[in-house]
Amino acid sequence: MAQYLDNDEDGTVDDQLVLDKMLENRAFMVMWKNENDLNNIEPPSGREGQDLGNDETHPNFVSNGRTGEFDASLEEVLHIINNAGHSATYPSAFGQNVGSDLANAMDIARGGQYMTIPNPYPDNAWYTYDDQTCDYARCQTIEYLYWAITSMLGAQENRLNEIDNEWRLNTRQKVEDTDTAIFSLLTNPTFKMPTVLPDGTYRH
Numbered sequence: 001m002a003q004y005l006d007n008d009e010d011g012t013v014d015d016q017l018v019l020d021k022m023l024e025n026r027a028f029m030v031m032w033k034n035e036n037d038l039n040n041i042e043p044p045s046g047r048e049g050q051d052l053g054n055d056e057t058h059p060n061f062v063s064n065g066r067t068g069e070f071d072a073s074l075e076e077v078l079h080i081i082n083n084a085g086h087s088a089t090y091p092s093a094f095g096q097n098v099g100s101d102l103a104n105a106m107d108i109a110r111g112g113q114y115m116t117i118p119n120p121y122p123d124n125a126w127y128t129y130d131d132q133t134c135d136y137a138r139c140q141t142i143e144y145l146y147w148a149i150t151s152m153l154g155a156q157e158n159r160l161n162e163i164d165n166e167w168r169l170n171t172r173q174k175v176e177d178t179d180t181a182i183f184s185l186l187t188n189p190t191f192k193m194p195t196v197l198p199d200g201t202y203r204h
Helices: 016-024 035-040 073-089 101-109 136-153 172-178 180-186
Strands: 028-032 049-053
Touching (some): 028 035, 073 136, 101 180
């Protein structure tokens, strides 16, 4: 999380507004050993939360050449920053609702605007997440943002065979060439998005 928020590792958060909004939303993460442990946790009200599994966390994924078991912390930590931070700080850009820049880009990536999962997705879609429990606003948008950011950072470059049922643009070049809307949004200097993939060695 430190590397995502202070991506140039100069000791100062890159976008203080995002951190302030996370604090305002009382953002938190909880780590579980067994997923059913979550059944014993009463989520606190009035807070933005995210869970992460112990056995899906592999800190050496990046240092091992981005191969082997994927480190889910690269996804789940980013989710809470995007959810409690970016979406709330910049609602017209990253709002999880119809009409935001993020949602508009996602509609292109999915081959249309779908409130429910299409069966099948259009052939020209490159974002084809098909979890029926994943709604348009709070889920599909944030998963799309994760795929785009981490692909641009290089996290997905060796994983196409694992992920192409959900996402086909697994490198920065593919995102830049094909998903011009999200690439433009994520490279807009206003938003100070990360440009280096975290590796768990903040300021070491």
